[in-house]
Amino acid sequence: MKAPESFAQAVNPNIPSAKEEAQQQPQEEFDIIRKTEIPVLALDKQYENWKVADLLKPCYTNFQYVDTDDPIQTRRYFEFILTDTGSLTIEHKLKDKNDSDSIEYSKFTISKVISPFQWNVDHLHIPMILSEEHRPQVYNYYNYEQAWYNFLYVRPNTHTWFVKYSEQFARSIIPRWFYDWWKRFGGNELTMPRSFKKHYEAFQIEQGISTLPEHIKLCKYYVNKRISYIISWSFDITEVHRIKHLSKTIKIKGWIPKDKKQKMKQASTSCRTGSTKSKADLKKKLLQALNRLDEADPLKIQELLDTISSSTSDNGDMLDPQGMAQAYLDNDLR
Template identity: 25%
Template sequence: MYYQRERHPDLEFSDHCSLPPSSVVNPCFQPNNQEPAMDLGKKKTQSAKDYEVPDSKATALTPFPTTSQKQIVPNRFSPLQIRPEIPFKSMLASNSPKPTNIQIPNSPEQFQKYFTKDWFEDIGMTPHTEYPTGLIQKDFIRARFQNPTQLWESDNSLKDQRYYELILVDSHSVEITHNPSISNEISFSKCVIKKIHAITTFGGFKEFKDFSVRHPAKGFNYIDYKNAWFRTFFMRPFNHSWFFTFHSNIDKHFPMWFFDWWRKFGSNIQITPPSVQKGFQVFSENSNHSSYQKPLMFHAEFKVPWIFAWDFHFRKIYPDPTPFSLIRVFKIKWWSKFQENTYSEHAVRHYLSTGQKVTCQKGDVKKEKSKASSSSKVSKDSKFMNMPEDMKKEFLEFLAQRSSSTKTKSKESVSSDPIGGQDPYDFQDPYNF
């Protein structure tokens, strides 16, 4: 079912229904948690060793009690009440997916905004028959997910977000890089999709693979592997985002369930600039894939990147008098710094005729910028050396004030934009793998 997400005055960034930063941060940044903290300001590509849990800190699994140990405990819960029956026709009319498309951006400014996808996850009903305020929403979410590292229904405390992230890293399915902010909290992350295992390549449903590092869960099966794709990226709502792209050598024989993953976490052609949409049109006309497969295949073939985020929202999805439900919405956006020429109409036609793809020339641009910057620094240094002493002092004070102002603006941009106000190319280059 599709509902366009609506902003509410009580849900602005400083007061929206997010979990408290101290409780939502990734477990690797919690001082008393089982994982060590990252070095402040350093970006590091994750390896399996980063998820290792020493035996001394591992939580031992409690064995099932024997018959003699079992105790009969009185039932302290009251009987379930009979819920009012909802007419089938009414449910069918209200819950059937509506053919509503993502709002199409029509200006450069709109390409910087997030657009809510036309699918959401129904987490469950709330007791609220009226739209809850921001504070009530916060309290409800805290009570609903008491473990901030498991923002989904789970019956195993060992299988948290870090566990599923380790599965994808240890199986060489992804390459993940986290970018810690000033507060030592992951502000945004990058994920390069390298491989998606089908049941045949995994070894079957009975196959159990051990982790390459110590972990109390020991390993994973195919169900865990599949769940990892749907749970790893629920790191934090509201103020965290993922930068996605595909690896150059990605195997494009995707299992069917990955198209379901794409529907939730993947991009949408409608949010891309006209040049990319024309490239997709040419690709689509020359592709033998089904219509629902073409967007994923286009992004995988040409490594088209996108940015993903998610959050919670309260929505009445059933007819009255049914109360509001808690849902998870999925958001995506285009980034203006992405190199459109590598997946434009010209790039696609060039690939179809020659079999070669247009590559990003970003490395050459970096060299030119480096040369210009170096020559500029030399010029400034020579002028500075010839300045009188009083002018040198004033100039240094001016630079110090400008640096302080820039840092303040940087902090403000990080708090207002889940991508941290950063150009992804500042810390990652999706074209050099």
């Protein structure tokens, strides 16, 4: 008879061992879910079947997808406000280093969110001057709040933001208005890695926040534990109270339970190809690729990551295959 691994298992042999419990846990994969739909334009009956591209023309010009009544307040203007105030650190990966608009993907780290009571001047309407040359050249606190809701809209469908938090922000008090931003753009329990999800309830009890609205609890937990995720977005036709709208759909990517059918399909493919590589072998290949980053083929690295993601729950940077590979190798992001 197999010796029990714990007192509890000795009392009840039906309790699974730690190894058996780990094997029973569902696998995770980095995937996308729809988070929020933001109505932009209510559609009259005769426009309900129009293509999205045609509906965009009266709403946005010159690929500026911000929601403002001032056409010279561009996405870059709002980004400048957030970097000028030290609220965000932003990194853009450019396809062409000589073209600042050729953004492939981006990352931002939240350093602080300024409340109205922390604003640098006496009145929230008083203009402040941007350090970057731009038209308009000034902004006030209300523009600052607007900036949080508008800097994200680089490009629909194909652009992504990787979200991170500074240690400073993780220890700071979150202004209450920011929870509304989180409700639109923040992570949720579905995209929370399993290693964090199992401690979420205990965190609520420790912090005394169990009765708060879910999006507020999630915001506090993600920020405190510095859990990263990815934001993307698209334009879609949605229905609100039986009226169709042109809407912005906010999507987020994170670790979610793997679909069983997909898991079986991958297992079948693995059998046919004779792929029985261990995680250690995959890590070795990733390390070799990292040692020659200049020559490494990102697609090859991504193939390795796709394989390894079915056997790990580490929370890596999915935007940058090389950066994500390093996260897997470090095996400890916190």
